Amino acid sequence: xxxxxxxxxxxxxxxxxxxxxxxxxxxxxxxxxxxxxxxxxxxxxxxxxxxxxxxxxxxxxxxxxxxxxxxxxxxxxxxxxxxxxxxxxxxxxxxxxxxxxxxxxxxxxxxxxxxxxxxxxxxxxxxxxxxxxxxxxxxxxxxxxxxxxxxxxxxxxxxxxxxxxxxxxxxxxxxxxxxxxxxxxxxxxxxxxxxxxxxxxxxxxxxxxxxxxxxxxxxxxxxxxxxxxxxxxxxxxxxxxxxxxxxxxxxxxxxxxxxxxxxxxxxxxxxxxxxxxxxxxxxxxxxxxxxxxxxxxxxxxxxxxxxxxxxxxxxxxxxxxxxxxxxxxxxxxxxxxxxxxxxxxxxxxxxxxxxxxxxxxxxxxxxxxxxxxxxxxxxxxxx
Amino acid sequence: xxxxxxxxxxxxxxxxxxxxxxxxxxxxxxxxxxxxxxxxxxxxxxxxxxxxxxxxxxxxxxxxxxxxxxxxxxxxxxxxxxxxxxxxxxxxxxxxxxxxxxxxxxxxxxxxxxxxxxxxxxxxxxxxxxxxxxxxxxxxxxxxxxxxxxxxxxxxxxxxxxxxxxxxxxxxxxxxxxxxxxxxxxxxxxxxxxxxxxxxxxxxxxxxxxxxxxxxxxxxxxxxxxxxxxxxxxxxxxxxxxxxxxxxxxxxxxxxxxxxxxxxxxxxxxxxxxxxxxxxxxxxxxxxxxxxxxxxxxxxxxxxxxxxxxxxxxxxxxxxxxxxxxxxxxxxxxxxxxxxxxxxxxxxxxxxxxxxxxxxxxxxxxxxxxxxxxxxxxxxxxx
Numbered sequence: 072x073x074x075x076x077x078x079x080x081x082x083x084x085x086x087x088x089x090x091x092x093x094x095x096x097x098x099x100x101x102x103x104x105x106x107x108x109x110x111x112x113x114x115x116x117x118x119x120x121x122x123x124x125x126x127x128x129x130x131x132x133x134x135x136x137x138x139x140x141x142x143x144x145x146x147x148x149x150x151x152x153x154x155x156x157x158x159x160x161x162x163x164x165x166x167x168x169x170x171x172x173x174x175x176x177x178x179x180x181x182x183x184x185x186x187x188x189x190x191x192x193x194x195x196x197x198x199x200x201x202x203x204x205x206x207x208x209x210x211x212x213x214x215x216x217x218x219x220x221x222x223x224x225x226x227x228x229x230x231x232x233x234x235x236x237x238x239x240x241x242x243x244x245x246x247x248x249x250x251x252x253x254x255x256x257x258x259x260x261x262x263x264x265x266x267x268x269x270x271x272x273x274x275x276x277x278x279x280x281x282x283x284x285x286x287x288x289x290x291x292x293x294x295x296x297x298x299x300x301x302x303x304x305x306x307x308x309x310x311x312x313x314x315x316x317x318x319x320x321x322x323x324x325x326x327x328x329x330x331x332x333x334x335x336x337x338x339x340x341x342x343x344x345x346x347x348x349x350x351x352x353x354x355x356x357x358x359x360x361x362x363x364x365x366x367x368x369x370x371x372x373x374x375x376x377x378x379x380x381x382x383x384x385x386x387x388x389x390x391x392x393x394x395x396x397x398x399x400x401x402x403x404x405x406x407x408x409x410x411x412x413x414x415x416x417x418x419x420x421x422x423x424x425x426x427x428x429x430x431x432x433x434x435x436x437x438x439x440x441x442x443x444x445x446x447x448x449x450x451x452x453x454x
Numbered sequence: 455x456x457x458x459x460x461x462x463x464x465x466x467x468x469x470x471x472x473x474x475x476x477x478x479x480x481x482x483x484x485x486x487x488x489x490x491x492x493x494x495x496x497x498x499x500x501x502x503x504x505x506x507x508x509x510x511x512x513x514x515x516x517x518x519x520x521x522x523x524x525x526x527x528x529x530x531x532x533x534x535x536x537x538x539x540x541x542x543x544x545x546x547x548x549x550x551x552x553x554x555x556x557x558x559x560x561x562x563x564x565x566x567x568x569x570x571x572x573x574x575x576x577x578x579x580x581x582x583x584x585x586x587x588x589x590x591x592x593x594x595x596x597x598x599x600x601x602x603x604x605x606x607x608x609x610x611x612x613x614x615x616x617x618x619x620x621x622x623x624x625x626x627x628x629x630x631x632x633x634x635x636x637x638x639x640x641x642x643x644x645x646x647x648x649x650x651x652x653x654x655x656x657x658x659x660x661x662x663x664x665x666x667x668x669x670x671x672x673x674x675x676x677x678x679x680x681x682x683x684x685x686x687x688x689x690x691x692x693x694x695x696x697x698x699x700x701x702x703x704x705x706x707x708x709x710x711x712x713x714x715x716x717x718x719x720x721x722x723x724x725x726x727x728x729x730x731x732x733x734x735x736x737x738x739x740x741x742x743x744x745x746x747x748x749x750x751x752x753x754x755x756x757x758x759x760x761x762x763x764x765x766x767x768x769x770x771x772x773x774x775x776x777x778x779x780x781x782x783x784x785x786x787x788x789x790x791x792x793x794x795x796x797x798x799x800x801x802x803x804x805x806x807x808x809x810x811x812x813x814x815x816x817x818x819x820x821x822x823x824x825x826x827x828x829x830x831x832x833x834x835x836x837x
Contacts, residue, residue: 118764118772118788148760150773150789183757184790284743287765289757360667360743360824361832368833374566374672377531381501382670389501390533405501406533407567441743443826449744450751 073208073224076235077258079103079298082207084214087195089143089181089188095214096143097195099164100254101203102136106299107174109135110266112274114291120147121154122177123290125161129176133263135296136174138254139164139196140215142239144181144188145250147289156187163193167200178292180217180239180250212237215252218330218448225320227313231303232259234313238321240288250290251278251325255317259310260299269311270295277318280350280436282357283329284445293318326437331445334366336421336438342393344430348385352425353436355379363441369416371396376423377405391428397421456591456607459618460641462486462681465590467597470578472526472571473564478597479526480578482547483637484586485519489682490557492518493649495657497674503530504537505560506673508544512559516646518679519557521637522547522579523598525622527564527571528633530672539570546576550583561675563600563622563633595620598635601713601831608703610696614686615642617696621704623671633673634661634708638700642693643682652694653678660701663733663819665740666712667828676701709820714828717749719804719821725776727813731768735808736819738762746824752799754779759806760788774811780804 075082080102087097102109111130113123129135139160146153161175168175179187202210212222219239226235240251261269274293295314326335338356343349356362359379365372373394380392394402399414401407421440458465463485470480485492494513496506512518522543529536544558551558562570585593595605602622609618623634644652657676678697709718721739726732739745742762748755756777763775777785782797784790804823 116761116764117766117770118760118775145757148757148785148789150787153789183755183761184785186790286742286744286758287761289761289764359669360828361669364829364832367829370833372566374528374531375669377501378499378566378670378672381499381672383500387500392501402531402567404533406531406536407569441829443829445743446747446750446824446826446829449747450753 072226072235073212073237074100074235074254074256075205075208076226077233077256077298079258079300080256081203081205082211083199083202083204084207084210085195085199085202088191089141095210096141097199098140098211098214099196099199099203100138100211101168102296102298104298106260106297107134107136108261108263108266108297109133109294110263110270111292111294112270114288116287116289118289120145120179120290121149121157122146122179123292124154125157126176126292129173132173134174135176136170137164137168138176138178138294140178140252141192142180142215142217144179144185145183145290146179146187147183149186153186156189159189160192160196163196167197176294178252180252180290183289208237215239220328223321223324225317227316229259229305229309229313232257232301232305234317236317236321238325240325250288253293253321255295255314258298258301259303259305261297265307266295266297269314272311273315273318277315277322281322281326282354282436282438285358326439329439330448331442332439333442334419334421334440336366336423336440338436339422339424340427341424341433342426342428342430343432344386346432346434349432349434350436351383352380352385352427353434355383356423356425357436357438360441366421367440367442371401371411371414371416373402376425377402380425385427386429387427393426395424455609455618456595456620457483457618457637457639458588458591459609460616460639460681462641462683463639464586464588465594466582466585466587467590467593468578468582468585471574472524478593479524480575480582481523481594481597482579482582482586483521483594484551485679485681487681489643489680490517490519491644491646491649491680492516492677493646493653494675494677495653497671499670499672501672503528503562503673504532504540505529505562506675507537508540509559509675512556515556517557518559519553520547520551521559521561521677523561523635524575525563525598525600527562527568528566528673529562529570530566532569536569539572542572543575543579546579550580559677561635563598563635563673566672591620598622603711606704606707608700610699612642612688612692612696615640615684615688617700619700619704621708623708633671636676636704638678638697641681641684642686642688644680648690649678649680652697655694656698656701660698660705664705664709665737665819665821668741709822712822713831714825715822716825717802717804717823719749719806719823721819721821722805722807723810724807724816725809725811725813726815727769729815729817732815732817733819734766735763735768735810736817738766739806739808740819740821743824749804750823750825754784754794754797754799756785759808760785763808768810769812770810776809778807
């Protein structure tokens with residue numbers, strides 16, 4: 072279903088020869104309207120890839136006719152020539168669609184610091200444009216994979232409209248394991264301002280709370296495109312709920328497929344004085360390499376949780392902290408609690424609950440364990 | 455030489471039975487004066503172990519007669535009982551030295567969240583007190599090891615006085631791989647205020663710029679004790695230089711022995727608008743798991759350097775960043791520079807130079823690579 076689940080969208084995914092080995096590496100998603108309203112959120116990294124700089128300009132206009140996405144190269148840190156390559160990609164797609172390059176967004180993912188093979192890429196755009204179809208969503212989702220072992224797609228049905236999406240990578244905006252790219256589509260009819268507000272709300276509580284390895288990509292991009300083809304102007308609260316569900320579903324798929332991970336760890340912070348405090352604490356715990364190693368070793372090492380909490384400026388008293396791992400409160404009042412041997416660490420899903428005893432706010436941050444496979448994958452693969 | 459290199463100090467290191475297996479696990483360092491002036495710096499973690507809370511009170515008085523250090527248990531997150539254990543340790547040493555517990559500092563390292571075996575520990579203090587000698591420095595340095603494969607000691611000779619030191623662990627204050635404990639001694643004659651200023655200066659540019667894995671311990675402690683036994687009141691600038699050299703030497707030894715590391719990475723940030731910017735950028739690069747994996751794989755992946763730089767608020771323009779790895783400028787003006795195949799990644803020491811092109815300030819942060827051995831050591835060992 073993916074991005075072509077809603078009416079008004081066509082897509083294609085082809086092997087353009089950007090990647091070695093003949094796998095799909097180029098996708099095009101086209102919005103046939105009648106509306107072209109769109110919104111985007113981009114990496115907070117100050118070192119932004121050429122396609123991010125380009126697409127930010129496009130999205131400033133609030134309208135997107137098509138998105139060209141490639142794997143096999145990030146086109147980041149490639150200087151003015153790299154920006155010209157992105158521009159040429161948009162012009163190519165615009166020519167094929169008889170439209171304006173200013174409404175063509177571009178996304179890239181792969182190795183930083185190398186120019187893209189432009190001849191292959193531009194030929195690929197032409198091939199993809201010739202294969203655009205209402206059921207091209209799966210091929211498009213396949214073409215944007217890098218180290219992803221499976222495609223990530225999702226959809227939800229609203230009152231008279233659909234929301235569909237595809238994604239690759241793991242992490243986002245603040246954090247990122249590898250670049251995350253995500254395109255979400257809908258046939259509901261909304262303005263770009265409405266889409267922008269919905270997308271910011273949805274990503275803040277989903278992708279933004281995914282922190283696989285604390286690294287932030289130069290290329291992260293999430294786009295939300297509305298064709299208006301259903302003719303339905305949705306209830307905004309319901310629409311945001313559907314978009315958030317699609318984002319949460321995709322985020323979950325990214326986490327499960329994170330590079331080298333053997334555990335999916337949910338860090339629930341409760342009893343916080345503010346949501347900001349809860350997220351801060353959750354992120355600090357999610358970034359503790361020592362803790363992530365312990366969880367990999369199925370060791371319910373709550374001392375490492377407290378050590379991470381202690382690095383933050385959140386409101387708490389050390390002797391009022393409680394920590395549960397998989398619902399066993401092994402730390403109470405900042406000291407030893409229930410018997411750690413009661414904690415069953417065998418399931419893939421691990422929940423760490425941190426009670427700050429400082430208020431009523433809460434938030435959950437998701438991460439993975441740190442494994443020898445992660446080290447192997449990221450030391451052997453130049454990305 | 456270690457802590458007994460300067461006149462006026464005796465030390466001992468014994469096997470008290472705190473650790474399994476009969477290795478040395480308890481050290482005592484005694485200052486026989488005539489001065490007892492002392493200063494300390496402690497972990498910035500808000501979750502502080504009982505011995506840190508205790509020793510901060512002791513150091514507030516500016517005088518230390520003796521330090522009791524144990525490995526085999528951190529006495530962190532052990533509640534009021536843990537604090538009483540530390541108090542009892544200080545009282546025991548005070549009784550044996552016929553002195554006041556208020557001038558006995560205590561340091562602990564090992565597993566968080568477990569009470570210390572107090573009978574063994576107190577007997578160990580008694581045994582160690584009976585073995586105190588002018589050449590006990592090496593045994594003391596041996597007794598504070600946890601995962602350290604070798605003892606870390608150092609000394610420097612000043613104009614008529616000595617500075618000696620011992621350390622264990624890797625990292626400090628902001629960062630820490632495992633708890634770092636360090637005791638530095640001198641027979642120079644200085645006030646506690648002078649010692650405090652010198653120690654803060656020396657640690658800020660040495661231990662504080664060591665960031666093995668971004669984790670911050672609950673127990674990190676660095677103490678500087680002056681016996682005044684040489685009768686020499688040193689030139690303060692020269693004295694700070696000697697203490698800084700001892701700290702730098704110990705920091706280097708910690709880095710080389712860091713858990714599971716195969717590379718020692720120096721991140722030199724130059725062209726920064728301020729020293730604070732340089733340290734901020736160095737630390738961000740040092741904390742990139744993706745980069746640390748790449749260096750482990752001997753891949754000069756400068757894109758991951760730029761991605762880390764881009765997460766900071768330091769003054770820089772992305773298209774003016776230059777990066778060298780082992781002196782080959784593989785990134786110039788934010789894009790591809792010299793041929794990456796020219797970079798020799800085989801040596802253990804790797805230098806990454808980041809030129810922010812934004813000013814004249816600089817700083818160097820030291821870290822290690824991320825290896826499967828690190829994962830193994832920290833997933834198999836509950837600390």
